[in-house]
Amino acid sequence: MAQAVLEHINITVSDLARTAAMLADLFGWKVRWQDPPGGSIHGGTSWHVGGDETYLAIYTQGGNLPPPDSYKTPGAANHIGVVVDDLDAVEAKVIAAGFEPHSHADYEPGRRFYFNDADGIEIEVVSYT
Known part of the structure; x- marks a missing residue:
């Protein structure tokens, strides 16, 4: 299969x-x-x-529904991961859009950062290049 x-x-x-x-x-x-x-x-x-x-x-x-605390609510999503080619370019777009990148990390297999959108949804942006 x-x-x-x-x-x-x-x-x-x-x-x-x-x-x-x-x-x-x-x-x-x-x-x-x-x-x-x-x-x-x-x-x-x-x-x-x-x-x-x-x-x-x-x-x-x-x-207007209150957002759940995703890490305490079974079935809720904790974050969404998106793979990009150019991490620095996307981070610049995130900042220009008014969001604050956080939790930067550089470890195998790639570099990454996170940000929270206007609804508090955490998005991980990662590059494996």
């Missing part, structure tokens, strides 16, 4: 357009698909943002 490939992860965000624009700007991704407003589970809306083979499904309920 061939190795399985992770296609997507679904995360809850407060603002679909803001999150999609951030992901497109920082990582060169695109909105691949959009739900009609209220067309998803629980009356929410989903968009798919990524490349041709993998993506993040971003979902919003439309209300």
Whole structure:
């Protein structure tokens, strides 16, 4: 059997357009698909943002729900890891977008840093080059 490939992860965000624009700007991704407003589970809306083979499904309920503490909530995502070729260039984009990189590390097999988006979602950016 061939190795399985992770296609997507679904995360809850407060603002679909803001999150999609951030992901497109920082990582060169695109909105691949959009739900009609209220067309998803629980009356929410989903968009798919990524490349041709993998993506993040971003979902919003439309209300202000408090974010869970991901490391204490079973089933919550702790962070999202994104591989890039030029770590320094992406870090400059992250800073220009108003986010604060943290937890820089340089160990095998690569260099990395983290930042939290406007919803507090932690994103790890790593380069193996």
